[in-house]
Amino acid sequence: MKDIPGKTSDGVNILIIGSGGREHALAWKMRQSPRCEKLYIAPGNAGTAGLCENITLNIKDNQAVVDFSKANDIGLVVVAPDDYLAQGMVDALTAASIPAFGPTKAAAELEWSKAFAKAFMKRYEIPTAYSKTFSGLDSALAYAKAQPLPVVIKADGLALGKGVVIAESYDEVEKTLTEFMKEGKFGKSGKTVVIEEFLKGTEVSIHAFCDGKTAKLFPVSRDHKRVGDGDTGPNTGGMGTIAPIHISDELLDQVLQLTVVPVMQGMIEQETPFSGILFPGLMVSKGGVKVLEYNARFGDPETESYMRILETDLVDVMLACVEGRLAEQEIVWSEEHVVTVMLASEGYPGEYKKGFPILGIDEAEKDASVVVFHAGTAVKDGKVVTAGGRVLGVSAIGSSPDEAKRHAYEAVRKIQFDGVQYRTDIGAFWEI
DSSP: OOTTTTTEEEEEEEEEEEEEEEHHHHHHHTTTTTTTTEEEEEOTTTTTTTTEEEEOTTTTTTTHHHHHHHHTTSSSEOHHHHHHHHHTTHHHHHHTTTOESSSTTTTTHHHHHHHHHHHHHHHOOBBBBOOOEEEEEHHHHHHHHTOOEEEEEEEOOOOTOOOOEEEEEEEHHHHEEEEIIIIOOOGGGGSSSSEEEEOOOOEOOOOEEEEEEOOOOOOOOOOOOETTTTTTEEOOSEEEEEOOOOOOHHHHHHHIIIIHHHHHHHHHHHTTTOEEEEEEEEEEEEEEEEEEEEEEETTTTTHHHHHHHOSSHHHHHHHHHHOOOOOGGGBBBBBOOOEEEEEEOOTTSSOOOOOBBOHHHHHTTTTTTTTEEESSSSEEEEEEEOOOEEEEEEEEESHHHHHHHHHHHHHHOOBBBBTOOOOOOSSOOOOO
């Protein structure tokens, strides 16, 4: 292996960018690696503080991250959130000869611009919902009101997982488009919108490790986006995940050949090779698979589930991606099942209060099958308190889906904070 900064023998100093449950799960897994020397996270949360060093760093400034990495002999930076990929953090680190896990700004446009992604999918004949893109409110309204209901409206840019509305009425169409395009609900991200047909079927999450040339699929998982049981209520960043979802070898090959391989090839053609995590959200129906959207990073809360069943050293896999040698890296996954239930603040995904003490985490983790990942937490007066919309991800493994679900909800019931809300049906449906 070539010499890289931060290596002492085979050890590497690592910096993780981010503060949510995804980042806590990555830190939890990387801390287990014999390759991991010093582990930093910026800014981290109350959970990561027990695994690594939370640091205060202006992560909106790429140069500040470069300077910290140089000063602390960092050999791997994991850029986890979408907005820091979109600001070109990987580009800046790479230009400074600091190994960074994640796609470049140009490659990550698959996520930070829905309009770009739809045009990319059309160009490379990737199956997806029929859509049109609009930058003018009047034309968007006229088109959307001529479509059959429900109709899907997506903010073009990043919107914390909340920029997708499935409008069930034309009044909701008008309200959504006005909020996005006129009132600036998501700032510049909503000034352009994609309006697309509503697809019926089963939604699944696909992840792939990528090194610019090679892609290797994770087991299939399922996220639960709606806030309420039975997939009711508004979309959220995700209320829970299950894995692995069993799909046929034929369908899995279809997923790879139709939704992942064309991206790898297309990005090479555009001279923006894709490295890091490619995460297409898919709709599976009798007609096959169609891409709902592309993400360019680990999903959240999918990561909280995936890290429980990944057996291979995550640091080894990430360095293989960064160094372009993923083809020779074996990746092994456990045969166990995993259920992750998100505990959220009252009012989420709308307005919510924070600062409430959280009780019962230690009690929940007395079950050896359970890990509680912190998403939106902080420490105040020596106590762990709520600090976000999604607060904790309670993750449990089991030899069967029912066992994993039972352990997860037994742990969930041990945790309390004012206004806690969660779905009670995560893990109820495992078949496609």
